[in-house]
Amino acid sequence: MGGTTLKTLNTLLAALLATAAGVAAAQACDVTLRSSDTHPDGYPTVEGVKFMAKQVEEKTNGRVCIEVFPSSQLGEEKDTIEQTQFGVIDMVRASFGSFNNIVPEAQLLSLPYLFRDVEHMYKVMDGPIGQETLVKAFEAHDLVPLAYYDGGSRSFYNSQKPIKSIDDLKGMKFRVMQSDVFVDMMGALGANATPMPYGEVYSAIQTGVIDGAENNYPSFDTSGHAEVAKYYTQDQHLMVPEVVAMSKLSWDKLSPEDQAIVRQAALDSVPVERKLWAEQEKASEEKVKAAGVEIIKDIDKTPFIEAMVPVYEKYVTTPEFKAIVKQIQDTK
Template sequence: MTKTLTTLAAMLASVAFAGAASACDMTLRSSDTHPDGYPTVEAVKAMAKEVEAKTDGRICIEVYPSAQLGEEKDTIEQTQLGVIDMVRASFGTFNDIVPETQLFSLPYLFRSVEHQHHVLDGPIGAEVGKAFESHDLVQLANYDSGSRSFYNSKHPIKSIADLQGMKFRVMQNDVFVDMMKALGANATPMPYGEVYSAIQTGVIDGAENNWPSYDSSGHYEVAKYYTLDQHLMVPELVAMSKMTWDKLSPEDQAVIKAAAKNSETLERKLWAEQEKKSEEKVVAAGVEVVSDIDKQPFIDAMKPVYDKYVTTAKAKDLVARIQATK
């Protein structure tokens, strides 16, 4: 049954693609793993609408949400090869492809969302974006994906001392494991779908994520203490296949770049709205939020993590420039 449904979905997608292609001189396929209605999906749809309008219908962008074309890593590879034209993925998924993106997974790299925007929208963002081209990709837009913070079922976390010995689920990522160790807690990598029951049964004490994920997963039901420490802010990225990009005229490239920049503004607005809704929902459900935390001791505790992962002169210079950005 599953195979049959998958085949049917593929056929329907193919038919939809063929129908769109017949109405446009060029139809670009764009992949997103997030569901329809998600801020990143809606932003790329808005970009598509603007591109179609400004090219008088010559260029269309078909957005395929919910991982219809594959998971992030697979769709990035397909975009590099020109099999699909555009992809929305996390900076973290590009880490093994574009080395310059690796530093954006460092804890407490950004002081705030505003600081992150200033970095991404300035010369550093342009420099990192340029690095994608040698990997057959063209960076179009940087999107928000919120900040990850700690939540648990035991007690409010107001200082590093409150983390000592606690067990937290983290993604299977060496940087995250080392971050927890530096804070005196125990990292427990596990699939996201197992977190709710693991907290409920006491296998782990908590996890870490952004407001919308904390809300939609239902984790707030079993972990009532949320500490807004914002230890990680990994942006999202929209990239185009360089093979596709090179087929476009300079005028059409300019149209797509401008539409992508406008979609960036929209996505950040939609994300902020979604965060606010999720925060209001979990607070109304009785979650205790610690928002006045002193982050400096947490930042200072990351020295061994930075010593381990920021080793080259180029990486050290980039981190210093990011931290110096106002």
């Protein structure tokens, strides 16, 4: 038996075992929807789906329940997305980046400096792009997006100097995720990209193998990177939303009435998750400040954005993609 097949079977077995564990608690429900999240219990995305679950149970008088499985109990994001497509599990909360190889339009949300700020991202995701264009794109791949959560913004941090302009990045070495888009982004900014596993970043900065990395405040804080990288530039080059998506197979089994309840509960959970995320982000920012990190804000992003022209030309290649990107950029 091949390794991939064995891994798939093990993932499906884990899903079945976790489902069985939740049966006793869900016996009173006519319909039980299983929802997966890789983050631990208490994380903003997990709490957002829990709020949604409570709303659904109340509004259906207990007929429909959502069982939330955090901490990758049902598998990692890639595996759980596939399970959701096939209806093995009913719902998944995952980063848009995890859908890049499944829903082509999702790749656009990984473009650097696509969103001007968090408020711009919210307006795009809560407007026609999120509620119409992306819904159709996901449904074409057996997924129904229900809610868009905040996953924070990624910014640069390093051990060498404050980065106040694009010129300060030239020649510096930064760890990035193993993604062609991010490698090309660093090259366009004049820096050197070093893809490496997340767990190796601390020692790589400490020993000078790299100068820095990029991530959001909570990750910068909880990873301990603030101990070895004392300069954080809030350029917010990447804001990739989180999405709560439901299996089209599971969705179609619900009555129109229950579909409306589930969709509204998902929408009602969005401000809850976003508030929790903002609180967590603020707490982490204060913590790294207290640890002696210099935070650089209010930089002129224009040169950074202008440097992305060749990156966009490489990845935004179809008339449809160009129209979507323009609509996003034109959103006020």
